[in-house]
Amino acid sequence: MAAAALLSAVLPTASPARAAAGSGPPVPARYAHQQLNWQPCAAKPSLECARMTVPRDWHHPGTGADLTVAVSRHRAADPARRRGVLMMAAGGPGASGLTRPAGFAARSPAVGAAYDVVSFDQRGVGSSTPVRCQTEAEFQDFYAHDFRDRSPAALRGVLDRSRQLVAGCLRRSGDLLPWLTTEQAVRDMDLFRALLGVRKISYYGPSYATWLGAYYATEFPQRVERAVLDSNVNFSGTWQDVEGGQPRSFQRRFEQDFLPWIARYDATYHYGRTAAEAKARWEARRRALRDHPLTVGSLTIGPNQLDSATIQNMYDAAPQFPQLASALSALDHWPSATPAERTLVRNVFGSYLSPGFAAAFFSVTCNDTPWRRDLGHWIRRSAEDTATHPLAGARALAYAATCALWPVSDAPRVRVTGKGLPTTLMLNSVHDPATYYEGAVAAHRALRGSRLVTVTGGGDHGQYQNGNACVDRIVNAYLLDGDAPDRDVACAAVPLPGPQGRG
Template sequence: MEPVRRAVRLPRPARPVALGLTVALLLAGCVGGKEQSTPSDDGSDSPDQGTTVDPSLGLDAFYGQTLGWEDCGSGYECTTVQAPLDWDDPTAGAIELAVKRSPATGSADERLGSLLVNPGGPGASGVDFLSSVVDYVVGDDVLAAYDIVGFDPRGVAGSSPVDCGDDETIDAFFTTDFPMESQADVEAARERARAFGEACLAATGPVLGEVDTVSAARDMDLIRAVLGDDKLSYLGFSYGTFLGATYADLYPENVGRLVLDGALDPSMSNDDLVVGQAIGFENALRAYVEDCQQDDACPLKGTLDQGLARVAQLVADAEASPLPAGSGAEVNGTLAWYGIVVTLYDDGSWPYLTMALDEAINSGTGSTLLELANFYLDRTPDGSYTANSMVAFQAINCLDYPMVVRDYDEMVAFADQVAAVAPTFGRDFAMAIGCETWPFPATGERRPITAEGAAPILVVGTTGDPATPYEWAVALADQLASAELLTWEGEGHTAYGRGGSCVSDVVETYLLEGELPAGGASC
């Protein structure tokens, strides 16, 4: 058994909307800082902030709060919802949830209420995601009928966020190469993870132990209620499908129209997720290499297997001798891996992977790989993190997924199993360390979700999805008692907003009319 090169973080099943466009702007150096103005609705200097909840009064106080909406620019409105810190003890304190909406454009008789949206992650900001949904995903009829509402789940961005310290601390944990070649290396990795978890607890406080998906789903019901909706209509991508399915299981009587695109199978263990994603990204990389090699300018020469081996060798070489990336920056094995993986979420981004590989292979430099890795990490060229998505991902998953603790020999044996079905990067997926010494034990229960009694639900799966493989969408649709499956035969992560009219027609007919294709549909 050959040793595994390093412990790397698993790809998050996030949704990079319009990734090709975003990466093009990023590589051109055109991405500026975000600006947001927050004048009050009435133009006064002190806008109404809504009701301040007294947690000692229990859940009724939270559900009875009044929202104070503010104009936050470009036609959007923003507010804050107070939620229980601990849903099992609502009197224990409150947290804040950031909420943003795009008001329905139609007349009063056209409106259907609110449509909550979640981009996945876990750890991605629904507030930041909202403009992408409005501009690139939903059609005009949906915009006319619904207030489109983005929210940051607890622990994420503007919602009582997880904090793990300064940028240097975060960078050291997520981007440093750590060889995994002995039991001593495993113990060192666990100690590193323990110290990182303690730093997160010190900086975040008790909310770190309350960012599980069940609590976030309960927050969604609170948001539904304070928005004035009798039923929840919801559009969830990737991890957002698990959040939506969890909601349906907790509150089947409150389910309106739920679209779950790029589905997670809620019954999967952490090992199941590792194997599934390793296969998914292996297949996506194979599809990329096959496509690349149709062009004589492709830097991956030879057969398909030789092209795959060249990609793997590039990452190994970057670990042994990091690639210069300009201004003193370097690309090590982990950053090279991130830069490759992020382009596999969307086949529209494959040309940027070709650019990065051509530079690295033929020029020996890694500036494009670094730009791509920074995009994945929500990191600027100077090493500053623009969002807390990486640390929120860690905190949420550590509560949601119980882990099997293995010694080095057991880890390598598992890595060999994964590599047998995903030869290129399977070992990297299998050797991840991160949650075994987390300050809070996992509370999630991995089991099928049926949501008995819920209204009809639409599950969407993409046959070439690397991050949430198609089989997971099939599994979720089979589990949910009232679901139908829409299949898109395409490449990349998720379908709505990417799959053209064959997908949008089905999704939007369901959102507007409540009609699902009997027996599912495929296009």
């Protein structure tokens, strides 16, 4: 009852017309007075899980059926030194955060001893009320064919599949789609905070969760004690701008980090002794898969699957560069590939996203901020991206067209300023492919009072708990003792892995 009493006193909502925190009526009692029934998590018994009821639309909580948000908790390992709640979230948007506190606390035991580490599946995701857009077959077809094909028939096919995706979302989840926004999700977060019975939280969020955290901090600055934003999406701009910069950054990571790396280990992978030779070999493999796709069980590996696997393996060099290189090498001698190599190829080329992830990803990115609706513009823009930055640029039309065809959203705009916040810690590597450094710098400028830790000489996505002692030391000192750098600082990246990964 103490949590419920606290909630009714401190949890306001904002009207759609205003972004300022603290405006609007109090939370209705049916949400404010609910109790979280903590039980061992089915997927991770070391954690506690519960289900939280939230309104479909926080601005009109009496309209439409309620939603469920699945939440989790890892209790502080040292109750005598417990200093509060650390809320964390997952990236994407579309990834599950429910079981993440267990790994987070294990990798940073001092932080796990001092905080109750809590997380959740965002509305639309996983164990929360899910959004549904495509069947598995429809999802596979969306990524089939060849995104580099610029023939009129191929372009019509891309646009048709984007139309079908949007139509599938409306048919299967139309009454849910408008409310899958970051602005709605941060109000779910603040209800969770209040039901935990605390006035303030600390926060850790990587990738898209930096956008989520920045929005939360803007709407509820008085609820934030400390915040770490790791690998930053440019939350001061639009999703249209964010995704527009990714073709260049993924190409940069591929050409300046991965290709020189695989060439360095030509004796192991036999993929060329220079980056140029390795790139030529990769392009030759792509042409071969375009002309003769490879069937591995139920998996078909064509040119888009090569692109997707390469994109997915640009995020974290230590485990991913060796596994991608080994899979590429196996394709070169496929008739004689060992059972272990064939299993690796199935795993590397068959694990790109999922229908559920894609449904949540498009819902949030298409709803949060405006998109240009002119398909002709996106056809022209994607032609440039395909020519200059083809790794991710070739798929740009499929992504942009989906949001251009999405129902117009009236989600409130949130302008991130940093007003009223304590010092916020931001982390980013210079060659991050997904949350590129240029966007992180722009977000840092918008979030005044923040400190940016730049990881130089590297390109991993996710810096904390990634084996970089310099980064971990700064973050731990901040979370445990409140010691923030008095200016922006730099940490050198950890060395790239050898053929067998880090160590």
